[in-house]
Amino acid sequence: MDITLSQCFIAVDDHDKALAFYRDALGLDVRNDVAFEGMRWVTLGSPAQPGVEIVLEPPLADPGASPADRQAAAELLAKGLLRGVIFSTDDVDATFERIRESGAEVLQEPFDQPYGVRDCAFRDPSGNMIRFARRRTTG
Template identity: 80%
Template sequence: MDIRLSSCFIAVDDHDKALAFYGDVLGLEVRNDVGFEGMRWVTVGPPAQPDVEIVLEPPLANPNASPEDRRVMAELLAKGMLRGVIFSTDDCDATFEHIRDSGADVLQEPIDQPYGVRDCAFRDPAGNMLRFAQRRGE
């Protein structure tokens, strides 16, 4: 059996701010930008991984959601309680400096983890946690 990751989803409340972060700061390329029923989905991905896409989606991609559901999703997003992504990097410290210098919200400075990586963490403009991990010894 051959199973590979194709897409993952991250909820964002402002696609333009998200694109500035994921594109300008992280260097991901925009692959698709689609509007449907007043909502917007944008796919981005690392240039070196053309088969992997991150879908920047509305917090509640359901046009029939109740106002209460929308309120709850907005609160969870604001608290950073929805999805997160872990990126790999060949230099955690340099990645940290670059992202920190962009003004991103730092959650964790680079540290060596007991499970074999050195990593750091940030929040994206919507509040999602993003981790950047370097395998020790690389």
Template identity: 80%
Template sequence: MDIKLSQTFIAVDDHDKALAFYRDVLGLEVRNDIAYEGMRWVTVGSPSQPDVNIVLEPPIADPNASPADKQAAAELLAKGLLRGVIFSTDDCDATFERISAAGGEVLQEPADQFYGVRDCAFRDPSGNMLRFSQPRSQ
């Protein structure tokens, strides 16, 4: 049996801001942009990984969600507590410089971790934590 990652979801509160970040700052390509019942899903992905998709979705993808549930999801998103993604990079420091120069909200500058990677972290425009990880040379 062969199991591979196909899609992952990231909640965003403003698709246009998220798209500007994921497409224009990170360099991901837009693969799909769907609107349905007042909601929007935008699929992005790395050109080097055509079979892996990141879907930028509403915090609650349910048109029948209660106002209280929508508010609770918005509060969790604002605190950065819903999801996170770890990207791999071949140059953590250059990735950090590019994203920070574009105005990315820095959570952690590049640092060597005890578990064998050099990584850095940012928040996307919706508050989600994104890490960028590079294997350290042995």
């Protein structure tokens, strides 16, 4: 039995700002953009991974949610506590510079982690932590 990743979801509070980050700064392709019951879902992916998609969704994708639940979700999102994604890259430093030049909020400059990766981190426009990593070779 083979199990592969198909989709992951990232909560965003402004899809247009999120698109400027994920599409324009990161270079992901928009695969779908759907509105339903006053909410919006945008699906993106890397041309190098046609079978894997990131879905930008509302923070609380439940039309029946209470105002208190919506407020709680918005507060968690603003603190960066809902989700995050780690991308692989062949050049962490070049990726860092390109994304920093887009104006994204830097959380961590490129750094060699003790667990064997070089990585860096940013916040997307909604506050989610997005990391870019490359496994270091030993030798």
